[in-house]
Amino acid sequence: SKTVLDFMHNIFHVGLICHFFTTVIFKSYMLSSVRGINSPKQRFETIINAIRWPSHITRPPKNLGKNQSLKKADEWRHILPIAPIILWWAWKDDNNDIPLGEPMIPPNAKSVPDHSRNYHGIYSTILKLCAGVRILALRTISMAQAHIGQDFILQYCRDLKKLRIHTTINHHLARHYLKFIKLFGPVYGWWLFAFERFNGMLEKVKHNGHDGGRMELTLMRSWVMTHLIFEYLLALPEDDNNLEKGYIDMIIRTEARENRGGMMSDLAVY
Structure with a gap:
């Protein structure tokens, strides 16, 4: 209840x-x-x-x-x-x-x-x-x-x-x-589409399966790195050049091709 x-x-x-x-x-x-x-x-x-x-x-x-x-x-x-x-x-x-x-x-x-x-x-x-x-x-x-x-x-x-x-x-x-x-x-x-997408991202992280917290540490590092890269892209200066914009577009297109699904549907609205 x-x-x-x-x-x-x-x-x-x-x-x-x-x-x-x-x-x-x-x-x-x-x-x-x-x-x-x-x-x-x-x-x-x-x-x-x-x-x-x-x-x-x-x-x-x-x-x-x-x-x-x-x-x-x-x-x-x-x-x-x-x-x-x-x-x-x-x-x-x-x-x-x-x-x-x-x-x-x-x-x-x-x-x-x-x-x-x-x-x-x-x-x-x-x-x-x-x-x-x-x-x-x-x-x-x-x-x-x-x-x-x-x-x-x-x-x-x-x-x-x-x-x-x-x-x-x-x-x-x-x-x-x-x-x-x-x-x-x-x-x-508050629906769970985003969380299910995050679970899918974590499932794709390569690790050696070792216990003792090593696998968890690998997952955490990958998760933090992903967010840091995202924040880096958001923090690019307003005077970024065409080469930098091209790299961003390339990353976005690659992400869209590899991760078609609910998250991309929601992002596309904006």
């Missing part, structure tokens, strides 16, 4: 978005392969593979309809904003509308879902999830906006129950962001 709820894990990594796609979409056979190249599954994969992602962000794997396991929260984070478009494209009928019926269950299905698989009902839920997450993840947010975002999450959870879709503890926890935003401000300031 005294622990701050992490938005990254609760919403993106193993939370609401992961649950929606893995349980509600993929495991419930919402992407039928009937009709071959014009099937919902094929259209879903086609539009996913055709997206041209910005170079600084984590890109989801190709053929998401088949390769349905995203390992990073950042991958789920970038799938959500385009979810209404890619699902509309996959499900739309000849009139470009979301149909009211349910897709066929494959004859070789390992398990038959016992919840509603109505296209229109499920599409309505993802719209509310997208709206709620979009508002709650704002970098600047008022309490009035937080109330609206929280209400969309509540509506999303209620709609899942109406469709008889099983929910998890993450859905319950996601109903309590108002008090955390009131206490600590925008979730952008």
Whole structure:
């Protein structure tokens, strides 16, 4: 009851978005392969593979309809904003509308879902999830906006129950962001994307694995050196020459290529 709820894990990594796609979409056979190249599954994969992602962000794997396991929260984070478009494209009928019926269950299905698989009902839920997450993840947010975002999450959870879709503890926890935003401000300031990125940086540090504090000392030295280099770049004089600027640009480009992900996405905003 005294622990701050992490938005990254609760919403993106193993939370609401992961649950929606893995349980509600993929495991419930919402992407039928009937009709071959014009099937919902094929259209879903086609539009996913055709997206041209910005170079600084984590890109989801190709053929998401088949390769349905995203390992990073950042991958789920970038799938959500385009979810209404890619699902509309996959499900739309000849009139470009979301149909009211349910897709066929494959004859070789390992398990038959016992919840509603109505296209229109499920599409309505993802719209509310997208709206709620979009508002709650704002970098600047008022309490009035937080109330609206929280209400969309509540509506999303209620709609899942109406469709008889099983929910998890993450859905319950996601109903309590108002008090955390009131206490600590925008979730952008305290979610764990930056800390996960720092963990990734430390994992790449080469060390000999010796105990007795040697490995820890190597990690600390690398960490301090990285910050000192960053501070050095920030402290360059205003009259720095073109050669110095060129070196900085080269370092930034190299870092962007090697470290595409959540940190680079956030830095790119500024």
